[in-house]
Ligand code: GDP
């Protein structure tokens with residue numbers, strides 16, 4: 001059993017497709033162990049994406065992530081980290097495989113509908129960033 005962090009980004013929340021995205025997870029063997037809707041502050045977004053701080057797109061990424069509320073979730077299941085990444089599809093929706101969340105709901109490389117932890121190690125860090133132990137069930 002693994003746990004991973006998923007974020008439904010502001011573009012997908014604005015499109016009112018939270019339920020459709022959650023259904024992708026539940027239909028593919030992942031369980032929602034925690035979930036909440038959050039308006040990130042600039043400091044929150046900068047801290048969460050600190051690994052990308054030196055990238056040219058960092059400013060745009062932070063601006064986008066605070067442009068509206070997001071839904072953060074802990075997904076639980078067998079191979080949850082990799083399974084979530086597979087369900088998400090490639091970072092650039094134009095390169096995302098057919099039937100993936102990004103292929104179906106994302107508009108561009110920055111407004112790309114979802115975030116998912118990229119390793120078990122980062123999943124633990126990202127889950128701790130958003131959730132207290134009592135919120136994960
Ligand atoms: P992910 O793990 O697939 O989300 O991709 P990365 O960890 O490489 O990048 C984090 C996020 O930064 C992506 O999901 C995009 O929202 C954004 N991003 C990545 N590359 C670019 C880029 O070239 N331009 C812009 N504007 N945003 C990008």
Ligand code: MG
Pocket residue numbers: 116118
């Ligand atoms: Mg990443």
